[in-house]
Amino acid sequence: MKKTLAIALCFLLALAAASCGGQPVAPSGATSAAPGTSATAASQGSEPSAANVATANGEPTETSEKYFKYYDDPIDLTTHMAFSSTWTWHSADDNENSNGLTRWIKDHTNINFSCSWNAPDDATNTQKLDLAFASNTLPDVIQASSSQIAKYAAAGKLADMGALIEAYGSPLLKYAIQEAQDLTQGTFYLPYSYGGTAYALPIMCDTLVYWWLPYVRGDLLDELGMAVPSTLDEMEAAFAAYKEKHPDGVALGMDNELIGLRTVMAGYEAYPGSWVEKGGQAVYGSIQPEVRQGLERLADWYRKGYLDPEFVTKDMMQLLADAGEGKVFSLYTAWNVIGGNFQDMWANVEGSRLEVMPFPAGPDGKSGIATKVAFSPARAVSAACEHPEALVYLLNQYWDSFYRNNLELRQTMKDKYGYEFHYPVTEVREEINKAEREADPALPSFYDYPEELTGFGYFNDYVSHYSWLYGLTGVVISVANDDFGQVARGAKGEMPAEDMTVSARSTFEGWGSTPQGGQMLATFAEIYDYWEPLMGDSQIFHVDAFTGPTTPAMLERQSYLDKLEAETFTRIIMGTQPIEAFDSFVGEWLANGGEDITREVNEWISSASPL
Amino acid sequence: MKDNSMSSRIFDAFNCAFLAFLALLCFMPMVHVMALSLSDSVSANTNAVLFLPKGANFEAYKMVFGNPKFLRAFGVSVFRTAVGTGANLLLTILAAYPLSKEANQLRGRTLIVGYFIIPMMISGGLIPMFILISKIGLMDSIWALILPGACNVGYVIMMMNFFRGINKSLLESAVIDGANEFVILFRIVLPMSMASVATIALFCVVAHWNEWFGGTIYLNARDLWPLQTLLKTMMVQLDLTGMRPDEIARIKLLSDRSFRAAQVMFATVPILFVYPFAQKYFIKGVTLGSVKE
Amino acid sequence: MRANTLDARAAAKGAAAGRRPSDWRLYAMLAAPAIIVFIFSYIPIGGVLIAFQNYSPDKGVLGSEFVGLKWFRVFFAMPDSARIVANTVAIAVGKIACSQLASVVFALLLNEVRGAAYKRSLQTITYFPHFLSWVIIGTVFIDMLSTRGLVNQILGAFGTAPKFFLGDPRLFQPTAVLLETWKEFGWGAIMYLAAISNISPDLYEAATIDGAGRLKQALHVTLPGIRGIALMLAVLALGGILNAGFEQILVLYNPSVYETGDIVDTFIYRYGLLDAQFSMSAAIGLFKSLIGLALMLAANWAAARFSDYRVL
Incomplete structure (x- = not known):
């Protein structure tokens, strides 16, 4: 059962990560960034604050300085991943240490992000992690189950994740975590805590x-x-x-x-x-x-x-x-x-x-x-890592970029926490290789975002998928659940596809295109209708x-x-x-x-x- | 051995029939596996496939052959099997021959046998081996798959027993002719032991060809992976993990079961090509140059 | 192999080349294997110490707390450990005996086949099951052995009531043994065929001259000819007495047959699911190895003593 949960988890994360999140761009206000426009022009079209985005010449703003960081000297950060041999990288020259994502990270944060190993499946990944622990060669950033975290924490091999997030986490990241805390009645960190300290950040997903x-x-x-x-x-x-x-x-x-x-x-x-x-x-x-x-x-x-x-x-x-x-x-x-x-x-x-x-x-x-209800697995930072906060900076980037188009969320963050998003609202690009993808659905999607606007979820290739592989993803639970709600409404004919958010729409259409798509959507609508009201009812649950x-x-x-x-x-x-x-x-x-x-x-x- | 009596012929008839029946018992599951590997996912998943493929598709094979790493992995497997078997055979023979001597011909024989037997039975487990491999720099090297198992004591014992069965007077006459032990081993004993050499070689080939675990643990760089490791990793619960919804359509053509079945084919069919070379040594293979007592 | 004992006695009587000092070349031959074994088997052997510790990888083997026989005690304190060991031995012995017997009989029968091509193809086909992993054929057998499956249908034709092979604790062990036999008899016969091919044809000729028919030849020439190999395989197999075929049992067993189907390895597997405890599995592994080693040495001694044939 755990395995199925893990699979479903990954599946949904991939769904979430595979496309741009958020609601469609409001037509008023020149938020559409035509190709070639500079970031400044784009940002001028979106929300008015000058603190909103890094300008084209890289001048850091108050927001980005605090929660995003460009290291003056390059630093190394290692992790590990599980990557099935049936998947493909963007190009034949790419691999886990050199691809669109790692290059982007290097350019924008000066972190050399690499993998200590690339396991073929989850079981081997877990085993290699144990072996690395046994030989004292844990990677800097790890993803592990609660019993592994407990073992490593007891041996003093992990950094205090709670403190790291407290010190370096952006308000958006903390907001997402708070939602998870509410959902789990305050027990979000518990499975990964030891002696009162939280040693890992669980990977949040929707509650499906x-x-x-x-x-x-x-x-x-x-x-x-x-x-x-x-x-x-x-x-x-x-x-x-x-x-x-x-x-x-x-x-x-x-x-x-x-x-x-x-x-x-x-x-x-x-x-x-x-x-x-x-x-x-x-x-x-x-x-x-x-x-x-x-x-x-x-x-x-x-x-x-x-x-x-x-x-x-x-x-x-x-x-x-x-x-x-x-x-x-x-x-x-x-x-x-x-x-x-x-x-x-x-x-x-x-x-x-x-x-x-x-x-x-x-x-x-x-x-x-x-x-x-416990989110699993979790990611932790090795105590031997020289720059443990680097992970948190990356997570800050992720959440900010991925949810940039969610106007509601932007407003909430601004009103309640004074947090201005780093990334501007960005026009969602269509895939430019749609025809090839129709012929071969397994091909990666290409987009054409201007360089200044690329970030997690808005890359010009399959790279957004990679974020999940590197353990750099997570969701704002309410938004993720909402997406599935939209799919359910779409399945019942209550909501046309065009009105859905991009991620919901891609899920809806993707499922519909499977051989038994009609049945799948219809049954999903029923499942959603049954479960959704129950999720809030702790009496039953x-x-x-x-x-x-x-x-x-x-x-x-x-x-x-x-x-x-x-x-x-x-x-x-x-x-x-x-x-x-x-x-x-x-x-x-x-x-x-x-x-x-x-x-x-x-x-x-x-x-x-x-x- | 010729005996054409009536009872003999009846026996022959029954024997052939019985053996044919046994062969059928062994063959039919293979047919089933092959059929599974060629079937579409719906049929494979719903117990519908028996001996004939249903909804014949080559998706499983396409996935394997189409994988860019396939050729490379195949080559690695061939290399590892060839070199590994060679190393195994060499070390096995080198160890078995002296140990096949009597205790008075090899001083300290019992101790030496003990030296080999103990680690055959008692092992420290995966962790010390892992640490050792990384400490001596064999991580990410094909030699991590070849060297550790290069001396298999079980095979040594088997070979040793075979060597013992060789007529001693042959060896004595060779000594009298002035041959030293190396010559005796390689010029006399070995040619007479081709049946056992072929057998051990076969075991080694099969073991190396099918071994997949070492690759996942010691080889981080996928370019070095042997074929079975690659196949094993392709077989992961791949239907939903990380697949985007639009990929599901393609993946639904392929089922876990039919892919696993194809995996078995990749394990078995190459052996079929190698096997006849070994087989001729132990089917109706008469040892050459036997000496009359 | 009879030549073995004759020569042993001859050499013991000091005939011919029994008295030279050991040739240095023999030791030279042993050098390479000994080194490989030393590096890859003896150096890691220190890992068995883990079985006696509360092993913590960061402290390593030298730094972890020594707890003596704690894990052995934990295992044997479990109410079902005796049962588990008994199951393991029963299944392992059953498999060894049955498979070896089947392989020998098959080799003998195959040897009687006249046509070389037919012989070869028979032999090739019978080794196929060895390549099928239990994971892939497990479901096939679960289906075939179900109360409405093929085997029960055949039994029904003979008027037997349907049996729930994989759900009845009394039937589980024989079922596991028979399935393993089916899977391995062809592959196991290879060793015997190799040995048979080593038997000098002169012995057969002599037997024919003495008037022995095929059966007598098989019993008095072929069988003794492979006796040595059979003993060797038996002794080696006894070393694995506590390995009852983990993969097969894991695929085929279920809670209703735990009482006869749970073996040491499945216990360790379930234990490891709880929490990958290095020390416990090291302890059990050591336990298995020591028992196997003891048995193997005992069998070797018995073979030498009672049948004049030394394996090791």
Whole structure:
């Protein structure tokens, strides 16, 4: 699941990064920079402050001096990246150490930005990072998971990121971070904090990545003449009807990791695998009585044949393959499958259609959705780096440039924080190689921005994509979410493409151009409509109480306990053990290290105050 | 070995049939993999492909051959396999021959065997190796893939056993003729051991050709990557990572499964070309110059 | 290989060239391999110390805190560690025995085939499965072994009730062993075929003259001829007694068969998912190596003692 999250994350970041953000330029005011005009002319056309932009002869303004920096002597900054061999650089001579982005960075900040290594995939990237840590050769800027950050921080290898951002971060950067703090109820830095200090800045993205949800085959429901079920009992009725007509089908898809458990558990407000607050204490969700009820229900459904009798041998990919064959009536999976395996299903199964099946309400009419809202991975700076603030300067540049066209944001920043954007509002250029790209969609896009106006997101080649590879991106969450809202409205026909922001539009049109684009957009609209109101409702939305690194007791016993849990739950569901096995499981869990772990988790929670 | 009795012929018939059945059991999965590699993503992803490709497309192969690094990686693999196998064989033979002698012919033999056996079994793991490789400057060098495994003690033991089986009187007569150990090894023993040399050579070739992990760890510069490392990295959850929405259309033609299947083809087919050279040594290969007792 | 023991006895009786001092050239030959082994195997061996420490890479091997047998204790204190080791041994032994047996039988049968071209193609085809990684064929087998899959359909024709091979703990180990056998018997036979080709044809001629039929020849000429190789492979294989085939198990196992399918390597894998702990995996790795080494040496001793054949 983590991997899918990571993929979705990257996907969305790429989406966000791949195009120019912000709203279309207002026609009044000569903000359109005709080719060849100097930056001064352009800036005179935009917002009136002289402090707005660096003039053509490079004279720094108050804003740029403070939050953007050109180093007098060139400095070196190393990082690492993961770059699949199927991607292409802008030109054959480019590579990770020399391309449009690195050259731009050199010209505008005098930083020699390079990569210590370029791993072929995430797993290798992680491993090489560990090896670099082991041989004391960490790159200056790293991207890592929370357990890695904890390890490196404990060994004193990382710089204090919180302090760096405090000292050098621009108001815009801090504004974006504040949004993330609000969303995560103040726990934004927690997974990457150690001893009260924040050692890494999580990579923020829109909140779609947390959208896992149950789906149901709408066409089959029509066939049965039933509505989309919203309670557990309704689900059961639908399953029974489905199985009568399709005795060989799978009514409720389940994978061998029991991820699909969430659907049923929601109905009992049970949160297995997660830490829950009960009576002022954090307790482990899997040993709570609600879980017992959920398991009982599932065991009953297994007996009735609603689950695949052999679900235990199938992982999520196999389950999706089965769905692609048309054999699955409902299942729980990520939102971005609409761009992946569901397309296979739509192509393969005549008339198939997906609808969102809401997390069901249980016997007492309530429903609980569990998700872990934590941004991951995060980027950190090595303690050995000579210029740790260089990263923050680059981030300042990124946010400023990327969101330059968002008039609302510009106004907010000016009014509330007195921050004038460095980059002027810039007319969005069309791709000049559109024809070639139509023939080969994988080609990079070329634009023709005047040199003075280029910056992150506004480069004249594929380079904006590279920013993500170097870990130099992040979003203003509300803007990113808004974009997806526009796509959803567009899918419903409520908003014409021309009115969308550039990034939203490119997403909308891109998705529409996939082989099953129509289905994809329609289903996405439903997903968005379902999830968007929920995101703000903390009553429904359960957040894992524990987001810290592995504790000592966990090191000793967690893997055993996880195995015990998986075994017990699976056996109960499959009926090889009665539901009473759950009670002995609870006892065993506590006796075999569970109590120690619970104690340590509570210690962490009470000591870790939100930063 | 000729025996044309009735029972013999019945046995032959059953034997051939049984072996043919076994061969079929081994062949059909390969056909399935090949079919997967030539199928389109929808079919490959929805369990629809059995032994014939569905929606035949060469996308997987196009992606590999079209990758600008492909030729280079192929060349690197060939180089690494050739040189690596050569180094392996040389060191294996050099170690196996003395160890095939009796204890009284090689003083301290037991100690020497112990010296080789211990590190075969006990290893320090990836981290010390990584640190060592970087300290001696082999990082980003093809030799990081060739040297560390150049002396494989398992092969040494196998070769040693083969050498032991060689008729001692041959060696004695050579000594009497005034030959020294080098001559004996290279002029007499080796030509008689071609079956085992071919076998070990085959194992080395396969191991080198298929090895991909070392490349990801020790070679940061992609130009140095061998083919399997390159393929492995192309196979990353590539459908969505970093792909812009407009690229999805093209990527949807290719599935994870069909690409992996193509990978297997790239691992196996080249071996098919090399294999017959080795095979002739151990199928119906009669050792030359055997001596009557 | 029988020649081996005859000559050993002859040499021991002081015949011919048994008494010279060791030729310096032999040591010269050993130089290059010894150096390579020293650099790339002995120098990194210090890494095993990690197993006894709370290893922290910044402190390095020399600076990390020494904790003795802590990680071994942690592993053995886990309630399921005995089970895990038992599973590993059972599966590993099963695989070694079954694969070797299948390879030998296959080599013998193949040897009886007359046509050279047919023989070669048979042999080539049977090594194909060795190249298929479990990741790619795992799903094929999961499908084939499902209760409605091919294997159960065939069994059904014989009137057997369908079996859930990969979901029933009692069936998991034999299934894993048989699948591995299928995958490796062709490749494993290569060593035996090489050994068979080394058998002097004179021995066969002598046997024919003595009136032995094909079966007798196979039993009394071919089989003894490969006995040495078989012993050698067995001894070497025992060194890997605690490697029960990680990739295969990982692809095929699931929570309902953990009790018989969880092996040492899958345990380490799951443990590593939690938090890549260098020390724990080093400790388990060392544990596996020591057991394997001990077994290998014991088997070597037993082979020498009881069958007069020295492997090492």
